[in-house]
Amino acid sequence: MSKSIKQGSGMPLVVWVMQDDFSSQTIEAINKEFTRRTNVKVEVQVQPWAQISTKIMTSLVTSSPPDVLDIGNTKLASFAQSGGLADLSRYKRQFDNHDSWLAGLAEAGEFDNHLYGVPAFGATRAVIYNKKLWAQAGIVQPPATYKELIDDLNRISEVHKSDKDFSAFYLPAKNWFLAMQFIWDFKGNVFDKSSGVFRPSMSSKASLRGLQEWRLFQNSYSSKASRVADANSPDMAQMMAENKTSAIFSNSASLKRISEINPQISQSDLGTFPFPSALPDRQSRNEVTYSKNKQPAVLSGSLWAVAARSPNADLAAEWISIATGSYIQRKYLFSADKWIPNNTNDVKKVLTTLPESDNSKGFFEAALLTSSTPALPLWSHIEEDSSMKEMLVAIASSRKDGGGAARVFDNHLEDLLKRSGDEK
Known part of the structure; x- marks a missing residue:
C-alpha cells in the first residue's frame, strides 16, 4: 500500500x-x-x-x-x-x-x-479464417507476410471462381478498423500533430498510399456489394457461417457466433492471425518483397x-x-x-x-503492436457522424486514387476542429 x-x-x-x-x-x-x-x-x-x-x-x-x-x-x-x-x-x-x-x-x-x-x-481484431476452406485450396498454415496472404487468397478465389456469391475475404467498406490499420501501416494518420497542433491528414501522401492499398485489397477479394456495406449489414459472422467467405476481419466474439449460427463449423475449424504489413520492405521494377511485420492494430x-x-x-x-x-x-x-x-x-x-x-492466438499477437485513434473529444462525433464510412465507400467504389474523398473528409475534420476548439 x-x-x-x-x-x-x-x-x-x-x-x-x-x-x-x-x-x-x-x-x-x-x-x-x-x-x-x-x-x-x-x-x-x-x-x-x-x-x-x-x-x-x-x-x-x-x-x-x-x-x-x-x-x-x-x-x-x-x-x-x-x-x-x-x-x-x-x-x-x-x-x-x-x-x-x-x-x-x-x-x-x-x-x-x-x-x-x-x-x-x-x-482487438484479427483475421478469422476457415481452416477447412483454406485446406481445400492447399493452404495448411496461416500467412506470415502480405505476399503470402495475397497468394493464399488468390488460390482460394480460383477454387471458388464459379461461385459468384463467394468472397475470399469478406471486407465491408464501412468497417473502418482495417482501413485505419492500412493507413497506420503506411505511416499515415487521421491527424498530424508535428507542428504542435492537430491538423487533418487523411489526404496526406502517406495516408493516401495506405487507402489506395486498402482499396486494392478490398476490391480484389471482397464482393462488389461490400463496397457500400457496413460491418453488420450483412453480418460478417453470418457470411462466414454460411460459407460465403473464407475469412473476415473481426473481434473474438465472432468466433463463438460463427459456430452458434452453424454448428457444423467447430471452433477447431477456425483460426486467427494478425493482419500482415502491406508496406513493401523492398520494391524494384521486377519484385516487391514484404517483411513479417504486422499492421498496427486498432485497440x-x-x-x-x-x-x-x-x-x-x-x-x-x-x-x-x-x-x-x-x-x-x-x-x-x-x-x-x-x-x-x-x-x-x-x-x-x-x-x-x-x-x-x-x-x-491471433488477437493476442495483434495486441503486441497497437495504436490509438486520436485522443480528441471530437473523435466520438467522428465515429457517430459516419463521415469516415462515407469516405471509405467513395474510395472503395471509385477507380480514382481516393484523394478527392480524403480531401472532403479533411475539410470536414477541419470544420469540426474549429467548432470544438480541439486543435491543441
Missing part, C-alpha cells in the same frame, strides 16, 4: 463498472485485496451502456461523484477536457507495467500530456479513471493499482474474463501458455 494512503474511516469507495466489462469474480478479487490493504469497503455500481456518456458527465459535476470510473478508451478525452477527471500522473509509477502498457490504451489514457486513464484491459478496451471531485484520490489510485496489476490481469482479466491484458509483458506471458491449437 502506498505510504500516502490512510486506513479507511468507514465510508466506502464508490466504483462505477460498465455492464459486461468485468465478471463478478474479477471485481470481488480486486475488492477483497483492496479492503485487506486499506480497511476500506467498496461499493460497486454496475452501469448500463445506454446514455452512459451523459450520465458520466452529469455525475462528474456533482459534489459526490463516483470515485473510480470504467471508461471506454475512445471516450476518455471528452471527460478529461471538461475537467471532470483527476490527473493521475503522480501515481503512474505505482501502477504495474506502466512502462509496457499496450500503446493503443496508453495513448488513449493521456490528454494534453497528462495521465487521466489507466489501461484496464484490451480487445478497443477500457480505462480506469478517477473523478476530479473525489475526496479519495489516493484510495482510488490504490484500487486501480490492484485492478491493473499483473496478478489480476493474468488470473482474472485473461483467464476468467477472456480480455487481453493491458500490457505487453503479460500478453507475451499469456502467449507462452496458449496451445498452438488455440484459435484466439
